[in-house]
Structure formats: C-alpha cells, structure tokens
Amino acid sequence: MTDSFHHEGGLASTAPRPVRKKFAKPPVKVACLPCRASRTRCGGQEPSCSNCLAKGRKCGYLPSKRGGPRKKKQKLSPSPSPDGDLSRDEAYVTDPSAELDEAPGMFGQIDVLSLPGAGLRHLDFPQVASIFQGYFTGDDNSSHVHMSQxxxxxxxxxxxxxxxxxxxxxxxxxxxxxxxxxxxxxxxxxxxxxxxxxxxxxxxxxxxxxxxxxxxxxxxxxxxxxxxxxxxxxxxxxxxxxxxxxxxxxxxxxxxxxxxxxxxxxxxxxxLSSTDPGQALSAARPSxxxxxxxxxxxxxxxxxxxxxxxxxxxxxxxxxxxxxxxxxxxxxxxxxxxxxxxxxxxxxxxxxxxxxxxxxxxxxxxxxxxxxxxxxxxxxxxxxxxxxxRFSADAEGWSILMQAQQVLVSATSFIADLNKSVYSQSGMHYMYERMQQLDSWITSVVAQVDMLPMISSESDFGDSRETIAAQSIRAISRIKLSSAQIKTHRLRAFSDIPIFIKRHCDLTAADPNDPTSEMKNSSLHRSNEPTNVGCSCSSLDQFQRASSAEYMTPSDSSTSSDIHPIVPQYPQIPFASGFPYSPQHSTKICLRAALAIARMFEGLPYPQPLTDTTQSDNRPLPRTMPSFACCLMQSSYAMFMIYYKARVANQFSTDSESELAAESTDHLVKELRNGLERIIDAVSNYSHAFEALDGMRDEIQGAYQTAFPRVSL
Structure with missing residues (x-):
C-alpha cells in the first residue's frame, strides 16, 4: 500500500497543470476608496464603480502614490529655502487628499505613546533599538545623545x-x-x-x-x-x-x-541585628x-x-x-x-x-x-x-494637588478595569456609571482649580520661591486633571477609529455573526493623562462614526504586528451604544485636555538662580523633578489621534461639505500642531538634564515629523 501511495503521489506530482492567468482582466490603475478599504477588486468605473452601485455606498477616488521611480527621503535642513524664510504656519499646508495608506504607519508611532512608561529609556538595562527606528523622517543619525550610545x-x-x-x-x-x-x-x-x-x-x-x-x-x-x-x-x-x-x-x-x-x-x-538579632527589634533606633x-x-x-x-x-x-x-x-x-x-x-x-x-x-x-x-x-x-x-500664597494648593492625584490614580484604575470589561464583555453597565462619576469628580476639582487662590495669613519669610511653588502646584494639578480626563474619555473618543480597535485588540469584541468565536489572545494594554482653552472644538462636530470596513486600508494587517496581535475587523462595536457620552463629546474633552496640558507645561516656571554668569548655550535652564512626564505622552497621544481622526473625516466628507471641512480641519490642525510643538519644547527642556526623557522626546518628535513632514522644529 505504501509503494502504491508513493507511486500515485509521484504520478500526481508530475501531471501537467493547467496554466492559469493571474488576472483574466488587468486590474485598474486606481481603485475607489471603499473597495480599497474592504480589499475588494474594483471595476474602476466613474463616477461610481459597480461594487459601490450594488451596495448603495458613496464611491470616491484619490490619486495613487504607488509606482514610478523611488524617491529618496529629503533630509530636513535648518537652512533657509531658495524662496526665502517661511514661518511654521506658512511652511505647512494641510493636504486633505493624503492617502489613507499612510494611516497605519502613522498610527504605529501614535499608539505607543499611550503605553505605561512610554518613551522612557533605561540606564539600568541594555538598550534595544526602537521599533520605529528608520521609520521617522529625517536622518538616521540623530543629533541628540542617546542613552544607548x-x-x-x-x-x-x-x-x-x-x-x-x-x-x-x-x-x-x-x-x-x-x-x-x-x-x-x-x-x-x-x-x-x-x-x-x-x-x-x-x-x-x-x-x-x-x-x-x-x-x-x-x-x-x-x-x-x-x-x-x-x-x-x-x-x-x-x-x-x-x-x-x-x-x-x-x-x-x-x-x-x-x-x-x-x-x-x-x-x-x-x-544589634548582626550580633544579637533576638534583641534587635526591642532596642531603640540609632540616633x-x-x-x-x-x-x-x-x-x-x-x-x-x-x-x-x-x-x-x-x-x-x-x-x-x-x-x-x-x-x-x-x-x-x-x-x-x-x-x-x-x-x-x-x-x-x-x-x-x-x-x-x-x-x-x-x-x-x-x-x-x-x-x-x-x-x-x-x-x-x-x-x-x-x-x-500650607502655602502662604495659596491656602488650598496642597488640598487641590492631593485631590488631583486621587482623581488621576482613579482614572488610571478605571481605564484598566474598562479594558478588562470590554475584553470579557461583562460589567459594562457598572463601568458606564463609573465613567459618569469620574467625569463629575474631575469637573468638581477643576472648578476648584479655576477659583482664585486664598491667601493664607501665615508668613513665607519673604521667599518668592514659595509663591512660585504654589503657582506651579496649581499648574501641575491642572495637568493631572487634564490627563485624568483623557484617560476617562479616550476609549469613547477614539473607539470609532478602526485602527485603534485593531491595535488595541483588548477593545475588540467577538464577531457578532459567530457566537462561538472567541477573541484571539491579547495582552490588556492599560494606558497612561484643563483650563478653559480656546480651540476649534466646533470642527469636531463633522466627525461621524463610520463602520470599520470603510476606514480599513490594505496595509493594515502588516503594520507593526510585532506590537499588537492581528485581530479580525468587525463592522460594529457591540458595547458602544451604552456609553453615557457620544464620541464627539468625548473627543472634544480629550482635545481641550490635551491642549490644556501643553499650555500648562509651557507655563511652568524655569529655574532662576542668582548668578553672575549666564548659561553657555543661552538656553533656559532645565526644569526638574518631572515625575508626571507621562502626562506629556497622554497629551501628545490624544492630539495625534485627533489629527488622524480629522484627516479621515475630511477625506470622507461629501463634495458639498468639502470646502467647509477643509477650512475647519486647517484650523484644527494648526492648533494641534502648535500644541505638539509646546509639548516637544517642554520634554526637550526636561531632557537637557534627565536622560530617561530623551526617549519621550524622540518618540513624540518622530510622530510629529511623520504627521507634519514639511515643518522643521
């Protein structure tokens, strides 16, 4: 039987196979966006292809960037251009026609910003090259001193x-x-x-x-x-x-x-611990x-x-x-x-x-x-x-700082528990109630921060540093409260972004069409963080939740799969309807909070010692004690996500909405860019002294240069 099996196998292996063409009809040069997103072969008809006509969906095309000779990346040069010096606002022009094919790569630099300890470099452990090394625009030879070097x-x-x-x-x-x-x-x-x-x-x-x-x-x-x-x-x-x-x-x-x-x-x-351990605990402490x-x-x-x-x-x-x-x-x-x-x-x-x-x-x-x-x-x-x-300049300053710390640790615990509930698909009603309670608590403490400080009757010995410390503590409290707002609302604000669901696979529900299916194994990533800030929040009203299939891109499955396991895409999120806040409302809160963090960090005082000399490089002295630097990462994460969300909303707007959408998106992108520049300036100032924060600076700068390649810092 064995010989017969080998004989038959050998005959089968040598039998001629019919020659099959890869395509009976050559593929079109440019596929419409819905077909590309759903990975369906497009007929290329205009104004609507046959697939979109059959499914009754809007059909649209964007010019393809594929094909043609490869172009080398241009190094960012600080030297002026031949056309003259351009300001940052003039150098950047919003490109609403940018392809969605870029989104997974850009997102790969964004989602890492929300992880615990994001960007920290470790002097006590061997360094591993960043997973995003080589993806950032610009020269591979960084001018910064890396701890691994x-x-x-x-x-x-x-x-x-x-x-x-x-x-x-x-x-x-x-x-x-x-x-x-x-x-x-x-x-x-x-x-x-x-x-x-x-x-x-x-x-x-x-x-x-x-x-x-x-x-x-x-x-x-x-x-x-x-x-x-x-x-x-x-x-x-x-x-x-x-x-x-x-x-x-x-x-x-x-x-x-x-x-x-x-x-x-x-x-x-x-x-006595080394000579008479039995009597050591009863002996008095050494003076x-x-x-x-x-x-x-x-x-x-x-x-x-x-x-x-x-x-x-x-x-x-x-x-x-x-x-x-x-x-x-x-x-x-x-x-x-x-x-x-x-x-x-x-x-x-x-x-x-x-x-x-x-x-x-x-x-x-x-x-x-x-x-x-x-x-x-x-x-x-x-x-x-x-x-x-007590601060003599702010009697309530310490109380507000401790309340802000309590709020932030509660928000951190909430997002971890929420991820677990989404993963297990249980206890969501309780999480919705916690979200409302946490949001109300944050609002209450923010109101206290916004009140004018009460002056204490105690003397501060004429020390201006104590007054500045009281002001800094208020600013740090606002930073922490804003970070807590981002943590509380980030899932609701960004869960309508399919790549967010795909990457943060602990947020993906089982396929509703297959009750026996189970989610693939994934680690629960527990993410890490307002003053009334004038911003273009009204432009966020155009954001409408779309199905995941409409936003997916063909290169999704191959991007940064080493960070997050690949999970199937699902058109709906079963738990989304129970949230007490809409995606638009939560996105506005995240935007205000992120911009507030940027402004509060910018407003923190620089050290001002009495000295006869000035710093040799004329830069401000670095601020110190950045134990709350994770709030910088939360702010940048939220702003990059909103930037991505604005791009997608702009690309899927109808012709009648496109002009208004482009104008509002330009204004929003300008605010986000300014906020990110403040964040980069703040973390760069810290990194002049603290090496572990080099990584935070590099991660944010890399994502910034990818999002705004035509702007140099």
Missing part, C-alpha cells in the same frame, strides 16, 4: 559638573532648582543666596571608577539633592550637550545617588548625630525625604519604574513607622512633618500612576488624618 570615556575634553562645596549651598540650590516643582521642605528661613557651583574641571573617566568629589555631602538628603543638581548643566560648561559632558553628569549623579542609598541603609540598620540641613526639619526626616528625591531620580534619570516605586515604598514604611500619617502636633516642625507625609503619599500614588498598577495604599484611608501643609 554611551560616550567614549577616552575623550580628553575637560568637563564641568554642577557640584557644591557646603550644605548651605546645596540647600540654596534646592530652592533654586527643585523646590518649585517638588516642595518637600518648609519655606526658606534665610534670604536667597547666589548660586555658586564649584568650578573644577573633571576629566572623563571610566564609569567603573569613582568620580573625584571636592566636597562630600553629609546628609542623605543633601546627597540625593546633589544627584539631581549634578544633572543640570554647569553654567560655564562650554559644551553641555557633548557626549563627554553628558557622561560626566551621569557618572557624578549616580555616584551621589549610590552614596545617599548607602547612608540610608546604614541609618536604618539596627545596631542621627549631625547638623540639620534645614532648621525647621528634624534630622530623622531627612532619610525619608531623600528616598522621595531618589524615587523621582530613578524614574526621570534612570528610567526605572520598579526602583521608583521601591524607593517610595521605603519612604512610606518610614513615614508610617514615625506616625506621620496621623500627626496632629503643632510645633516648630509641624509643617516639615506634614510636607514629609503628603509628599510621601504623592510619590507612592505617582508610582502606581506611571506603572499602571494598583496603589499600595487606600487613597482615602480614614487613618490619614494629618492636616495638609
């Missing part, structure tokens, strides 16, 4: 690193560079002094060797502060962006951070014998405050969210051990204890927000009875 330590260039020669000078620099964004200490007790970083040249050395320190801080808090301050370019560094300077700042910063951790560990050790860094802050709080600074350092410089949460968790353990969460005493150190507790609370929740993990504490625990600290 470690500068050569063999350079003979002399570098300057921002270090200080005494504890008072470090404390003064804290108020100049950190306090406005991260007020962990009470107000100054002495006037502002001149900023005088040490001026000694440091030769680049191997990262394994310990850098030379002219002065070694005594407190773990001054050590942690020095780790942040060392990242800020020295005012007399002739080449602050050179690879050798970046490496030296990184080396010194990490050395300070490691020394701070070493002191923290030693101060938390019990003296701290050193001079206070701040006269109104107890020495035993400095260890806790150092952990809070190091938590931000791990996120913004090292790109390590796990260590960020770990340091905040250590601080929480110390705070609970010292009963800071229920401290009601009124004495010289009351304000210090209150700031220590509520900034610990803030950092613990921030770790949950950026990593999209459940908080390790109950956010409204009745045991947390410590009064809020």
């Amino acid at each position: 470690i500068p050569s330590p063999l350079s003979t260039t002399q570098c300057l690193v921002r270090t200080y020669g005494s504890e008072p000078e470090i404390l003064n620099a804290y108020y100049d560079f950190i306090h406005c964004y991260f007020p962990i200490l009470p107000p100054r007790v002495s006037p502002q002094c001149r900023d005088r970083p040490l001026q000694f040249n440091t030769s680049p050395s191997n990262s394994s060797s310990e850098p030379l320190m002219m002065y070694k801080p005594r407190s773990p808090l001054s050590m942690a502060m020095s780790a942040i301050l060392a990242l800020i370019p020295h005012p007399k560094d002739p080449e602050p962006t050179s690879p050798s300077s970046v490496l030296q700042r990184r080396t010194y910063s990490h050395a300070f951070a490691q020394l701070a951790n070493s002191i923290i560990d030693s101060e938390c050790d019990l003296e 701290v014998d050193r001079e206070k860094l701040h006269p109104r802050t107890p020495e035993d709080l400095e260890t806790l405050l150092a952990l809070l600074v190091l938590s931000v350092y791990e996120y913004s410089q090292r790109g390590n969210m796990l260590k960020m949460r770990y340091r905040a968790g250590q601080a929480l353990a110390l705070a609970l051990d010292k009963y800071l969460h229920c401290s009601l005493e009124e004495d010289t150190f009351s304000e210090a204890r209150r700031r220590a507790w509520w900034m610990t609370y803030y950092c613990v929740i921030q770790g949950s927000i950026v990593s999209t993990t459940p908080p390790t504490i109950v956010i409204n625990d009745p045991q947390f009875t410590t009064p809020y600290p």
Whole structure:
C-alpha cells in the first residue's frame, strides 16, 4: 500500500497543470476608496464603480502614490529655502487628499505613546533599538545623545559638573532648582543666596571608577539633592550637550545617588541585628548625630525625604519604574513607622512633618500612576488624618494637588478595569456609571482649580520661591486633571477609529455573526493623562462614526504586528451604544485636555538662580523633578489621534461639505500642531538634564515629523 501511495503521489506530482492567468482582466490603475478599504477588486468605473452601485455606498477616488521611480527621503535642513524664510504656519499646508495608506504607519508611532512608561529609556538595562527606528523622517543619525550610545570615556575634553562645596549651598540650590516643582521642605528661613557651583574641571573617566568629589555631602538628603543638581548643566560648561559632558553628569549623579542609598541603609540598620538579632527589634533606633540641613526639619526626616528625591531620580534619570516605586515604598514604611500619617502636633516642625507625609503619599500614588498598577495604599484611608501643609500664597494648593492625584490614580484604575470589561464583555453597565462619576469628580476639582487662590495669613519669610511653588502646584494639578480626563474619555473618543480597535485588540469584541468565536489572545494594554482653552472644538462636530470596513486600508494587517496581535475587523462595536457620552463629546474633552496640558507645561516656571554668569548655550535652564512626564505622552497621544481622526473625516466628507471641512480641519490642525510643538519644547527642556526623557522626546518628535513632514522644529 505504501509503494502504491508513493507511486500515485509521484504520478500526481508530475501531471501537467493547467496554466492559469493571474488576472483574466488587468486590474485598474486606481481603485475607489471603499473597495480599497474592504480589499475588494474594483471595476474602476466613474463616477461610481459597480461594487459601490450594488451596495448603495458613496464611491470616491484619490490619486495613487504607488509606482514610478523611488524617491529618496529629503533630509530636513535648518537652512533657509531658495524662496526665502517661511514661518511654521506658512511652511505647512494641510493636504486633505493624503492617502489613507499612510494611516497605519502613522498610527504605529501614535499608539505607543499611550503605553505605561512610554518613551522612557533605561540606564539600568541594555538598550534595544526602537521599533520605529528608520521609520521617522529625517536622518538616521540623530543629533541628540542617546542613552544607548554611551560616550567614549577616552575623550580628553575637560568637563564641568554642577557640584557644591557646603550644605548651605546645596540647600540654596534646592530652592533654586527643585523646590518649585517638588516642595518637600518648609519655606526658606534665610534670604536667597547666589548660586555658586564649584568650578573644577573633571576629566572623563571610566564609569567603573569613582568620580573625584571636592566636597562630600553629609546628609542623605543633601546627597540625593546633589544627584539631581549634578544633572543640570554647569553654567560655564562650554559644551553641555557633548557626549563627554553628558557622561560626566551621569557618572557624578549616580555616584551621589549610590552614596545617599548607602547612608540610608546604614541609618536604618539596627545596631544589634548582626550580633544579637533576638534583641534587635526591642532596642531603640540609632540616633542621627549631625547638623540639620534645614532648621525647621528634624534630622530623622531627612532619610525619608531623600528616598522621595531618589524615587523621582530613578524614574526621570534612570528610567526605572520598579526602583521608583521601591524607593517610595521605603519612604512610606518610614513615614508610617514615625506616625506621620496621623500627626496632629503643632510645633516648630509641624509643617516639615506634614510636607514629609503628603509628599510621601504623592510619590507612592505617582508610582502606581506611571506603572499602571494598583496603589499600595487606600487613597482615602480614614487613618490619614494629618492636616495638609500650607502655602502662604495659596491656602488650598496642597488640598487641590492631593485631590488631583486621587482623581488621576482613579482614572488610571478605571481605564484598566474598562479594558478588562470590554475584553470579557461583562460589567459594562457598572463601568458606564463609573465613567459618569469620574467625569463629575474631575469637573468638581477643576472648578476648584479655576477659583482664585486664598491667601493664607501665615508668613513665607519673604521667599518668592514659595509663591512660585504654589503657582506651579496649581499648574501641575491642572495637568493631572487634564490627563485624568483623557484617560476617562479616550476609549469613547477614539473607539470609532478602526485602527485603534485593531491595535488595541483588548477593545475588540467577538464577531457578532459567530457566537462561538472567541477573541484571539491579547495582552490588556492599560494606558497612561484643563483650563478653559480656546480651540476649534466646533470642527469636531463633522466627525461621524463610520463602520470599520470603510476606514480599513490594505496595509493594515502588516503594520507593526510585532506590537499588537492581528485581530479580525468587525463592522460594529457591540458595547458602544451604552456609553453615557457620544464620541464627539468625548473627543472634544480629550482635545481641550490635551491642549490644556501643553499650555500648562509651557507655563511652568524655569529655574532662576542668582548668578553672575549666564548659561553657555543661552538656553533656559532645565526644569526638574518631572515625575508626571507621562502626562506629556497622554497629551501628545490624544492630539495625534485627533489629527488622524480629522484627516479621515475630511477625506470622507461629501463634495458639498468639502470646502467647509477643509477650512475647519486647517484650523484644527494648526492648533494641534502648535500644541505638539509646546509639548516637544517642554520634554526637550526636561531632557537637557534627565536622560530617561530623551526617549519621550524622540518618540513624540518622530510622530510629529511623520504627521507634519514639511515643518522643521
């Protein structure tokens, strides 16, 4: 039987096969949009092809960009064009006829912006080339210093690193560079002094060797502060962006951070733990014998405050969210051990204890927000009875910041639970109710932010930094509330974009025509974030929800399949009808929130130390402590999605609507472009000091250059 089988198989394999033409009729040069979207062969008849006539749908054509000689990408040059200098507004012209074939590639650069830890680069782990490398327009050789490209330590260039020669000078620099964004200490007790970083040249050395320190801080808090301050370019560094300077700042910063951790560990050790463990827990804690860094802050709080600074350092410089949460968790353990969460005493150190507790609370929740993990504490625990600290310029500032933090972590939890409900197709009614409650809560806190601040009767010792800190805290609160709005409404706003459903496959429902079908395995991507902003929200009224088949493009299935599993396309979303808000309403909210985030970041103050010299490159000094940089990514994500949505709506508008649609789209695109430029400016300013944010800048810039290839930043 076996021989017979092989014999028959051999005959079958050698039998002549009929020659079949690939096409009985050559394909048309240009297919209509509906046929291309549904991957159906088009007859090419005008004004309507036979397929569209049979299905009663609108038929339209766009010129094809396929075929012809390949063109090399033109490098973006900062030099003026032959026609003269053009402004950004003049250089960009909205092209409503751009093909939908570009959408999947553009979307591939957008959807990554919403993921937890989006754009962060990690100094503690080997770097992997970006999945979008080579897709961005422009030269592959970036002018920025990438963390994966470690500068050569063999350079003979002399570098300057921002270090200080005494504890008072470090404390003064804290108020100049950190306090406005991260007020962990009470107000100054002495006037502002001149900023005088040490001026000694440091030769680049191997990262394994310990850098030379002219002065070694005594407190773990001054050590942690020095780790942040060392990242800020020295005012007399002739080449602050050179690879050798970046490496030296990184080396010194990490050395300070490691020394701070070493002191923290030693101060938390019990003296008898190594000799008599049985008696160690009953023994008294070792006393701290050193001079206070701040006269109104107890020495035993400095260890806790150092952990809070190091938590931000791990996120913004090292790109390590796990260590960020770990340091905040250590601080929480110390705070609970010292009963800071229920401290009601009124004495010289009351304000210090209150700031220590509520900034610990803030950092613990921030770790949950950026990593999209459940908080390790109950956010409204009745045991947390410590009064809020006070700003003399804004009596309600601390209360608003903590409410904004609670709102944002609740919105983060909501979007994760919503994704799970959509995936399982259960509990959606409860999620709709939560969405309404969350939206009302956000609106209530926004109203508080919009009210004029109440002036406290307490003195601020004449320190303008405390007033600026109060203003910054209000702006940061608005940023967080706007991010919460995007998280609350992003699914409803963008679920009518088929590629959004296709990429975020946890949002795709089973095929309604096949009750036995199951969704393909997919990971649940839990995404990460207003002032009254004048914008072209009215132009969003033209957006009408269309079926997925009308928007799909032939190249969808082959784009970035390594990020999200490919899932079937479905014409309807079964859960969409139950939402308490329409897609148009949620899109408007996301637009206002995204533009508000851009404007709030632009309005954050720059450090303004007293100094006799100016920065060598004439750029503003970098802002610090960007633990909430994920809000930048949320804002850019929302604006890119709305830009994509506007393009699609414009291309599918009827002839009678096309002129009005083009005008409103031009105005909307201009606002989105300006907002994205503000976001890029903000993240670029942060990245001058914090290397982990280089990745955020590059991701946003890459998507921006793809969306607006004719505009140079």
